[in-house]
Amino acid sequence: MKRLQAITLIWAALWLGLGAQTEDTPDVLPAAQPIKNLDVPDDGVRVSVLGYHDFSETERETAMRIRTSKFRKQMEVIRQLGLSVIPMSDFIAWKNGEKSIPAKSVVITLDDGWKSVYTEAYPVLKEFGYPFTIYLYKNYVDGGGKALTTAMIKEMMANGANIGSHSTTHPFPQTVKNNRKRGAESYDKFLDVEMGESRRFLEEKFGVKVTTFAYPGGYFTEEMLSKAEQVGYTQLFTVQPGKVKRSLPNNILPRYIILGNYDKIFEFATSFRDSQSALPEGSIAGMIKELEYPVEPQPGAIINSRLPEIKVDFSKAENIDMATLRMQVAGFGEVPANYASEGKIFSWQVNRRLRQPVCNVLVSWKDLSGKETETPLRWSFQIDRGAAYLPDE
Template sequence: MKKLTLLFFCIGFHLPHAVAADSAVILMYHRFGETRFPSTNIRLEQLNAHINELKRGPYTVLPVAEIVSRIKSGKPLPDRTVGITVDDGFKSVYEEAWPRFERANLPFTVFISTDPLDEKRASYMTWSNVRKMKAAGVDFGAHTASHLHMTAASPAQNKAEIKKSNTRLAAELGIAPSLFAYPFGEAGTEVINTVRTGGYAFSFGQHSGVVHPKSDFNYLPRFAMNENYGNDDRFKLIINALPLPVMDFTPKDTKIGQVNPPNVGFTAAPSLKNLSSLSCYVSGEGRVPVTLLGTNRIEIRATKPFAKGRTRLNCTLLGTSGRWHWLGTQFVSLKS
């Protein structure tokens, strides 16, 4: 990753600001200044650096709902458009993140799990906090009621969670949510189909990647920010990323079945060049073998079974502009 980052800065970081684009990077945060939880926390000095970069660099930060709506409808966006999301609804969103984003005039969306607020858990925001932020222009989306593992639950359980969450958000905010984020980013064909019944316009996972017109708008990618992956170099790399559009991705279901590790493959868009330089990485294993079949069919074969829980696959390709094309997928396995 050090070589990738250095190459990025040498070739194309300070590129002219293009007039229009059809893709955007969506960021995902959880906690702010809560150093007891490094895997979901961003340190305040890191957050300040992120905000400074977004304000002084060639970026346009827009509301997430506007971004994905424009991409889906074919309306152009400014090049290097960025969206900001926050999951769960911890108190540090209200106390630390919101004041900073508000001072910087940066819009953002919070995905709320409603049970912790109803139970008045000390580490979460209150409904009064949420209403105050909503009145000031912050957007809110659904994140189920209890923040459950949806792939381990039945469709009936998931539908009940969705209904309860939607009811509570509508009662407290006066409007039904149009955006949804999967807890833990865990999904699969059955879960995605269940979430579609919730009436959401767009739904988000936690797999890395760039939103573009061919994205699955029921399972959109976001780049996760935390202490380990929130340093300045990686942040700049991410917010300058480009999509890696593919078709015929296999397996179609990201919930692992009998075949583990799964046989992953996809057909890359003809616009992508130098596919022989594509690199793919699997969490828990590192770089994995990639085979190019013909001009644009990619086959990826991990050598180790995916562990119980979440496993991420990330593929990157240096573009002709010096920016990195990025494709990510998150698999989930219920078996050890």
């Protein structure tokens, strides 16, 4: 958990780097006591709230931008893991003790209102039938360029999307601090604009009740907690990673911000360690990894054979000394894989039944100058548990 919290601090630093330099390092989660704790007993259910931002298949991946194909693979992994993606309305009803939900549930949120939410993420979410929540800040709606338009937002709302508030101007933490220093009265007016005006704008424009809020950058102060209750928010999300349980305060709810350039966050978010079905550490990252060369079984695939053929297609490879190819398979170590010059296929037929739920594979090599590759192929695939007990084909 300490490592995950450290990653959150790194994420905040990256986010801050997008704006003006600050004189001091802002706290990601300032010391603040929740104004109200729910008297609702823990039912054992855990919810992982995922936070995304921008999407692109062609632009460089960053903390804030994830490759569209990787996002799709992550949605597929959620399906493969048997996790239930629930709408925000079900989350709220469960949180208030009014409804039961699956023991391992996921809520998908998308911050800011980038146009790529509509062009890239929305088709994927619609394909999987996953509900989602878009956190909009007022000044970016119909902002032109890379911003979502009203028409786009309304179309998504008609097909599984819910909207929440992400403030009016999306102020950086230093801006919040500066306004706070001007005194209580001035700061209260500032918060009413950022938190109150945003909610009023969204409700009037889209004709829905807006009751959830995502703190920009995850930064909040004690005054924000009381202002949230005053203007009508019932659930507010931070960037503090962790699973939500029913008894947590509604105004400082944890959320995993999924980074485009660090897959481990997604693995933490989708691993429910208290479950016997949790996958070994590293397996989920292996499922979603983009590979340089085609492989079989494909990353994240669920196969029904305990004796698969594992192979890599090097037909488009250059500058590889094929005689140095090596394959390692979890549970077997280095295996006697064969290279077929015709077709340039490097393969190994598994000769002992795979019984673990996940199989990890590593393929490495040297280039023509004798240098070891810095980017070996690493991936994972899953074994259908039922097939593990069927007779051999």
